[in-house]
Structures are given as structure tokens and as C-alpha cells.
Amino acid sequence: MQGLVPAAGRGTRLGALTDERPKGLVEVAERPLLAYAFDAAIDAGVTELVVVVGYEGAQIVDRFGDAYRDVPLTYVHQRERLGLGHAVLQAEPHVDERFLLVNGDNVFADALDPVVEAADSPGVDGALAVESVSREVARTTGVLELDDGTVTGIVEKPDEAPSTLVTTGCYVLPPEIFRACRLLRPTAEGEYQLSEAVGLLLHAGYTFETVEAGDRVNVNTPEDLDRAAALVS
Template identity: 50%
Template sequence: MQAVVLAAGKGTRLRPLTDDKPKVLVEVDGTPLIEDVFDNLIDCGATEFVVVVGYKKEQIIDRYGDAYEGVPITYAHQREQLGLAHAILQAEPHVDDDFMLMLGDNVFRGNLADVVNRQREERADAAFLVEEVPYEEASRYGVLDTNEYGEVVEVVEKPDDPPSNLVMTGFYTFTDAIFHACHLVQPSDRGEFELPDAIDLLIQSGRTIDALRLDGWRVDVGYPEDRDRAAERLSESADAAAVDTGEEAVAED
């Protein structure tokens, strides 16, 4: 499956870390954000990357060239940062079939592969990971409204009054139906073409949408303090893995 990586943003909230580099090259625990994204997508079976670049794009292109760890890279250019739905449309000419989508500023450890497997098994038009966050943080994300059966009935981008605290994370799989929806999206009050609005169009048209709970953790690196929090979580995960490995070694002895 191809994988689209959205990496065009300026990262204004991450300044001064992004004064001289694109957001996805900000390092967390010594690793650029985009490399962590690449590694996660490779673990999910990515056969090609389509990287949507914009702000200081030459730094990304010069650093990674035409492949990462043997996986080919194609670059698509978003000349104006007009929202995630607009960014996805820049990748459309390069995508041949169902694809994964990952935001370039998220650090994940969890069940991403379950989303890919669900896409393959159920042939959903969209599948994505969701998680519960504190209500006061929900307005930072695309928020899901569900009915009494737990089915997603609406997705709202960054609402002032969130209908729930269940939000979309930064990992999705789509069929080409998402491109048709993105073409229909109208600019939001922020003047951007929002991905949640495109997904909501799929929902309202009766398309099959699967939302899976994140089993693990994610940090959306939007502010400098988020980078520190992501580094802490990675360190905790590494320590836990080391303990597990040690216990297995003792058991084998």
C-alpha cells in the first residue's frame, strides 16, 4: 500500500524550533519527526511514500532524496498551505489505489497495522484511529460525534464546543473516494480546506467508515513542550521494552 505523508506545514506554533527548518525535521530524542513516521509506515507495509512538501521543502528533498530505507519517495508540492484536504489533493496524481495517510508531526506507538488490516478486510472508504482526550483539548482536533450505537455520525474540525472528547489522531487509510470528497470541500471559517469536512462528506453520503480506538499512545507535536513530552514517552517505551527483553532472557535461562 502506498503511504502519503503530509509534511508541508510551517510549524508556527513550534517556533523557534522551526525558524530554520520544516516542522517534520524537528528532532524528538535525536530522530526527525518524519523518520519516525516513515518507520511506522514501513512497519505497516508501505511500498512507496508520497510526501507532500511545502515550507523549506528543499531541506526534506535534499536529506532523503528518492528513497528511505529502500522505499521509494515521490514528492508532491503544496505551494500554499490551505489545509489538510488541499494537501491530500496534491498527492492525488501520484496515488494509484487505497493508501495510508499519516501526518508528519505525530509520534505514534500503537495499533496502526490494525487500521490497514481493517481497510483490506472490510474495504471501508476510510478507516482511522481515534482516541479520547481531555475535553479542554478536544477543540484542537477533528472531533467525532457518535450515536447511541457508537457509530460515527459526524466529524467536526476544531469546534469551539466539542460534541465529544473522541478525536481523530493522525493516521488513516482511504480509498480514492477521499479525493472526490476533498474536491467538494468548501473553505472553513479559518479559510482552509479541512480533512474532517471531507470525511464528514463521506459519512453523509453513506460511505463505509471505520473508527478504531488507539491501543497505545500518540503525541501531536504542535508546541515545543509536546516535543519534550514525546521524548519522555519514547524513553518510557524503550525502558519498558528493555525490561520485557530482560524478563524473557531470564525465562529462557
Template identity: 55%
Template sequence: MIGVVPAAGEGTRLRPLTDSKPKGLVSVAGRPLLEHVFEALLDSGVDELIVVVGYRAGDIIDHFGESFEGWPITYVHQRERLGLGHAIGLVEPHVDESFVVLNGDNVVDGTLDRPIQRFEESDSDAVIAVEKAEPDRARETGVVTVDGKRVTGIVEKPDEPPSTLVTTGCYVLSPRVFDALELIEPSPRGEYELADALGVLIRAGRLVEAVELDTDRVNVNTPADAQQAEQVFDSEGV
């Protein structure tokens, strides 16, 4: 399975750590953030990496080169940062099978086996890895509503979250998502949201499912988040 890593963002909330390097090269537990992302994907069975780069793209390409631990890396340039949906759409020429997405600022303490296994066992077009969150946090991310495992709705950064289940930046997707991405318009924030494309699939009657991510995860957006991620590894003696 192919692993897609969106890593084009500037990481403004991580300043001053990102003043002279891209977010993906910020050190977490003594290694660049992206190394942790790549390892989580490879440990989950991924055998090829596609990395969407933007801000200081050359630094990431120079650091990792054409492979990571022997597995090939393809770089795709997102020259305008127009949202996660836009980033995913850019990889279409390189993808002809189902693929797993893990955002490039996610430190995962374990594997993505649970959502990948659910995708492989079901007839779904998408599996969203989710976790429970307080309302304040839910207002800052994607929120899903479900009937059992089936997703009935998904909304990005709602003022009034309709549930406590939030997206985690991990998705397993079929190529059908590219057709849905072509049908969406920019959000009020001016971005093409992956959530809107998944909403297209839901309204078309396609099966989109949610599975809770059964591992600790830290979304590294601020220096405090980087410290929290380091504590995850320190607790395991890494």
C-alpha cells in the same frame, strides 16, 4: 499500501526550533521527526511514501533524497497551505489505490495495524484512528460521533465538542475521498478540511468507521511536545 505524510506546515508553535529548519527535521530522540513517522508507516506494511512538502521543502528533499530505508519517496509540493484536505487532494495523481495518511508531526509508539486491518476487513471508504480526549483538547482538533464503529458525524475544532472521541492524524482512505474533496468549500478558517470531505461521504451513505488507536502517540506541535515524545522513546530504552 501507499503512505501519505502531510509535512508542509511551517511549525510556528515549534519556534525557535523551526527558525532554521522545517518541522519535519526537528530532532526527537536524536533523529528527525519525519524519520519516526516514516518508520511507523513502514512497520505497518507501507511500501511507498508520498510526502507533501511546503515550508523549507528543499531541506526535507535534500535530507531524505529519493528513498528511506530502501523504500521510494515521492514529493508533492503544497505551495499554499490550504488545509489537510487540500494537501490530500494534491496526491491524487500519484494514487490509484487505498492509502494510509499519517500527519508528519505524529510520533507513534507502535504501528497503525489496527486501523489498517479494520479497513481491509470492512467495506468502508475510510477508517479514522481516534482516541479519547478531554473537552478542552477536543476543541482544538477533529471530533467524531459514532454508532458502534460507524462514524455518524465529524466536525473540526468545535466550540462545543459533541463527543470525547478525537481524530489522531491517522486515516486509511479509499480513492473515493478525492471525489468528496472536489465537493467541499473552504472552511471559515479558509482551509479545505479533510473532515468536511469525510462528512460528504457519510451523508452520501458511504461507510466511514472509527477505530481507537491502540498505541501511545504524541502530536509534536511545541518544544514541550518534542520533549514528551522523547520521553516515550526513553521509557523504552531507545
């Protein structure tokens, strides 16, 4: 199984920590943040990783080289940071099968095997790692639309959240996601949202299972670094 790790961002909310290095190389418990995403993907069965780099991306290439834990690494460059949907499209020439996507700034406490296993169920096209949040938090991210427990869509940063289940930056996606990403229109901020591309597949009849992600930290601030370090200690 192939894996995709988006890691193009600078991480401006980390302040001076990313003045001269990319977000993925900021350390959590004395290890680069990206190492946790790589480990999670490999432990879930990934045998090849495609890494999307951008800001100071050469540093990531220099740090990890062409393999990590004997798993080959392929790098693609996102020259303009235009959202996760745009990042995924940069990897299209290197991905030709269903793949596991793990955001490079996420630290998961639990293994991701259940997400992969859910996607392997008969009649299922993909899987989403999700978590339950307050409705206030749900208005700031991608929220699942549900019909009797079945995922029917995803809405990004809604004024009124249709549920309290949200995406977590971990997906198993079919290769058709690239076609869906090409159909996206930019948001008001000029970004192309992966959650909207998944929503297009759902509306086209594709089936996605959901799996509770367990404890995780999406690292955006210095305080998140402390929380992530506590999670892995």
C-alpha cells in the same frame, strides 16, 4: 499499499527551531520528526510513500532522497498551506488506490497495523485512528459523531462536542477522498479540512471503522518535543 505523509508546515509554535528548517526535520531523540511517520507507515505495510512538502521543502528532499528503508519516496509541493484537505489534493496525481495517511508531525508509540487491518474488514471503506479526550479538548479538533457506536460524521472544532472521540492524524482513506476534498469550502481561516471531506464520504454512505491509537504526541511546541522523546525512549 501507498502511504501519504503531509509535511508542508513550518511549525511556528516551535519558535526558533524552525527559523531555517521545516518542522519535519526538527529532531526528536536525535532523529528527524518525519522519520517516525515514515517508520510507522512502512511498519504498517506501506510500499510507497508520497510526501507533501512546503516550507523549506528542499531540505526534506535533500535529507531523505528518493527512498527511505528501500521504500520509494515521491515528493509533491503544497505552495500554499491551506489545510490538510488541500494538502491531500496535491497528492492526487500520485495516488490511485486506498492509502494510509500519517501526519508528519505525529509520533505514535504503538504500531498502526490495527488501523490498516480494520480497513480490510468486509464492507469497510476506510479506518480512523482515534483517541478519547476531554470535552474541552474535543472542541479544538475533529470530533466524531456517533450513532450507537457507528461513525456517522466528523465535525471540526465544534462549540459543543458530540462525543469525546477525536481524530489523530492517521487515516486509511479510499481514493474517493480526492473527490470529496474538491467539494470542500474553506473555513473562516481559509483552510480546507480533511475531516470535513471524510464527513462527506460518511454522509454519502461510506463506512469507516475506528481504532484506538494508543499513546502518541502531536508535536507543536518545544514541550511536545520532550514528550515525544520520552515516548520513544
